[in-house]
Amino acid sequence: MADWLSVPAPAKLNLMLHILGRRDDGYHELQTLFQFLDYGDELQFRQRDDNEITLTPAIDGVDFEDNLIIRAARALQALSEKPCGADIRLHKVLPMGGGLGGGSSDAATTLLTLNKLWQLHLSLEQLADIGLRLGADVPVFVHGQAAFAEGVGEILTPTPELDEPWYLVVVPQVHVNTGKIFSNKCLTRNTAAISIRTALRREGNNDCQAVVSMLHPEIGKALNLLNNFSPAKLTGTGACIFSSFSSELEAIKVSKQLPAEYSTFVAKGINHSPTHKVLFGPS
Numbered sequence: 260m261a262d263w264l265s266v267p268a269p270a271k272l273n274l275m276l277h278i279l280g281r282r283d284d285g286y287h288e289l290q291t292l293f294q295f296l297d298y299g300d301e302l303q304f305r306q307r308d309d310n311e312i313t314l315t316p317a318i319d320g321v322d323f324e325d326n327l328i329i330r331a332a333r334a335l336q337a338l339s340e341k342p343c344g345a346d347i348r349l350h351k352v353l354p355m356g357g358g359l360g361g362g363s364s365d366a367a368t369t370l371l372t373l374n375k376l377w378q379l380h381l382s383l384e385q386l387a388d389i390g391l392r393l394g395a396d397v398p399v400f401v402h403g404q405a406a407f408a409e410g411v412g413e414i415l416t417p418t419p420e421l422d423e424p425w426y427l428v429v430v431p432q433v434h435v436n437t438g439k440i441f442s443n444k445c446l447t448r449n450t451a452a453i454s455i456r457t458a459l460r461r462e463g464n465n466d467c468q469a470v471v472s473m474l475h476p477e478i479g480k481a482l483n484l485l486n487n488f489s490p491a492k493l494t495g496t497g498a499c500i501f502s503s504f505s506s507e508l509e510a511i512k513v514s515k516q517l518p519a520e521y522s523t524f525v526a527k528g529i530n531h532s533p534t535h536k537v538l539f540g541p542s
């Protein structure tokens with residue numbers, strides 16, 4: 260029996276998120292700055308000689324074939340001429356619908372790992388194209404580099420020069436439906452394009468913040484509270500919010516001053532995905 264291979268699926272933050280317009284297919288043109296966190300889910304893979312894919316444990320409320328891990332595995336199986344299967348274990352840490360990209364990161368880790376185990380020799384570009392069909396955020400996890408993203412999130416310019424602070428992330432106990440935020444009539448959709456240089460100065464906002472705070476007042480409340488300590492922003496379409504700090508200690512200190520009912524974690528911003536470090540070695 261083959262050995263288990265453990266591979267991380269990190270979270271991401273959207274350090275800014277501007278909505279520039281809406282395309283004919285309903286998707287929105289964005290500008291966003293992605294950075295990874297040294298915090299996330301963990302997947303374990305064991306190759307099988309038959310065509311079976313197993314996944315344990317199941318995620319509550321997500322059907323087996325709808326799980327992005329299974330959808331990613333199926334997409335690669337369809338491209339293989341020989342039988343290829345895998346047993347997959349998932350240690351889920353990231354909140355679902357939290358704007359931390361957990362599902363997309365799980366999918367990207369699955370694409371990268373099975374491409375290697377099944378010796379499919381697909382390029383990162385090919386895997387990112389497959390990933391984009393699973394979700395707009397999958398390509399950045401496949402490429403594994405902090406990046407400024409345009410289009411619907413698939414036109415990526417790596418930003419290795421981004422500073423790597425510590426973040427305090429607050430996890431409101433709310434599930435935000437991304438589609439509902441993008442279809443809300445109050446959403447701002449006409450922000451002027453900015454340069455990467457401006458984004459790297461962390462001057463951008465999150466255009467979803469007003470609508471998300473209106474639909475989920477508890478998120479607005481958490482933003483106001485965290486703003487008392489350090490400027491706070493929403494990641495993606497929420498629900499999570501974050502502030503940056505120059506040290507881990509400072510972030511922990513603020514987390515201890517928040518009401519006890521707030522669920523929080525502290526993590527470091529990183530420009531290179533730990534998934535790539537495990538699968539391809541240090542860059």
Ligand SMILES: C[C@@](CO)(OP(=O)(O)O)[C@H](O)COP(=O)(O)OP(=O)(O)OC[C@H]1O[C@@H](n2ccc(N)nc2=O)[C@H](O)[C@@H]1O
Nearest residue numbers: 285286287358360394395396411412437438441495496497
């Ligand atoms: C906007 C971001 C920023 O990171 O939000 P989060 O999901 O991370 O919060 C993501 O790109 C989201 O990516 P993901 O969550 O994979 O969204 P998808 O499944 O591709 O799309 C969900 C729905 O959101 C809308 N959508 C998504 C992305 C986009 N650029 N324009 C859109 O209008 C579409 O209605 C789509 O049906």
Ligand SMILES: Nc1ncnc2c1ncn2[C@@H]1O[C@H](COP(=O)(O)OP(=O)(O)O)[C@@H](O)[C@H]1O
Nearest residue numbers: 326327328355356357358359360361362363365
């Ligand atoms: N492996 C997975 N992990 C998380 N969510 C998944 C997964 N597979 C499918 N989903 C679905 O994708 C939705 C978005 O999940 P997630 O990526 O965690 O949130 P977000 O895009 O807000 O960061 C979930 O609500 C769930 O229905």
